[in-house]
Amino acid sequence: MATKTFAVVDASGCTMCEQYMVDDLQMPTFMKPPDEAAAIVRNVPNIKVRDDDVMLATFPKSGTNWGYEILSMLLNRKAEISPNMKVCLMLEARTEAELDEQPSPRVLNSHLPIAMLPRQMKEKNTKIIWIARNPKDAIVSLYYHIAGMKMFQYNGKFADFLTLFLENKLPYQSWFEYTLDLEKAMLAEPDKIHLVYFEDIKENGVAELKRLATFLGVDADDELLSAINEKCSFKSLAAEKADMPRDRVKNNFSFFRKGIIGDWKNHFTVAESENFDRIYKEKMKTSSLKFRFEPSNIEDKK
Template identity: 45%
Template sequence: MSGLEVVDAGGDVVQLVDVDGYRVCTFDREPEKEADIVREIKNFNCRHDDVFIIAPPKSGTHWVWEIISMLYEGRAETMQKSKSHQMLEHQTADILEGIKSPRILDSHLDIQHLPKQIFEQRLKIVHVLRNPKDLLVSYYNHVKGILCYGYNGKWENFFSLFLNDELDYGSWFQYVREWEKFIRENPSHPIHVMFYEDLQENSIGEIKRLATFLELEPSEELIHAISEKCKFGNMYKDKMYPDSVRREVYRGDFTMYRKGTVGDWKNWFTVTQNEVFDQHYKQKMAGSNLQFKYTLS
């Protein structure tokens, strides 16, 4: 069986899928069906103009997917569907095959589980990173808020699950180190690195950089309009599911767009937790050149 119950220190359970030792979300499917989807992703049939948003969970992929979609559409209008509809591990191959080109596909899977053709064909990758303290807080609210995880545990116990690499997609630290190594060793592969905090601080500049990478030439007016349309308040309002759908998917008043700020971790981390996290980060990220912003001035 592929179903996996991860139990925290308080006895609360996270429902996941075990794919040959690799953990993913159930996406509200039978575990074996989800496991089969993930196993087949390596053989996914890519197109030459596919763009892949690759990032750890809760790094801002919904936000970046919306921006890229608007850039390709050439208009600052909210997409009528979610990026989850174009997520490799969330959808079946036939659904993804039916999406018109260019496809803006996304995934949180590690390198080993991604389509081989991404690397064989050197397809465009937008790699999104976010400071891990804010990411962890967002991740906790995400897992508690989505019903298929079945989790209702305490913050301090989830904190330990994260540091012990027991959640879906495995270790955040290993994930970002693997991508840092890949980018360093494959300078000819078209990969655009974006930081969530930079997008918060300078959305116009970051959208311009992104458009250049995608080989698009949006007008100055369109860039400003996309920046405005993709502000947190607008995204929160425009991407809200109907109540009937929300009741089936989410717990309480949860939404994918919770706060959209930098530095919220300070409202969650105790002094001791912050010290433990910093020490863990220092150990796991030794030798890394990545620099994260934990607050904005």
């Protein structure tokens, strides 16, 4: 049966296009024919993994581009921005043949649930870096991403977008399921999955990079770690990293919008925040993860 695209309609009638379903998971087409897009996703578990591959696992808008640059620099031991976009090694957006064309060491990356990642990662003992971001800020960033990409044709309000998020009607669907599944996997194999919070990299970059280097077995001195931290700052990446082609975006969208902690306060109403907190408390009641929704540094609050 042919894979068909569909549009999600929000409470105000605004549509979000270029969606399709693959094995009960809602996905964006990445501007590919839906049958081709679905075939790529279905093949992900079969992808052959190299011994020196590293996997970057993130829910959408949780620091994937940032993490890709950090990991690329650590693995290559150079504070130099990668000439490639992370999408070149994004499992659900590239064919296996395209992935094979990329040189080692590869920073494979994906927003797919951990159960859908390459099976060979287990036998290869592939190390997974999980960057987790507080969901309120992730939702805001995702809203601007969806509204800024022409392919989605979405012009809705944030309030309606938030409802879609809570109803699992956005690409990749449930943040809660994604997060809890990864936490369960991490607790089962702590030597294979390294959790780093978006907020901690933002505020304590060098210390977090040191932990990352240790986990990856990378010999990196303080000078290199400081140089990578500086090169991967929001200001530096926004100035030097190639962005989305302008013909694919609207509203002057950029991958590098703000990169701050707590921007959700500029978008959630008090009632929306309180409702989200109730849902979060219920769904995360079995979790030991500790997300921070506000910056701890005074300067970041300005």
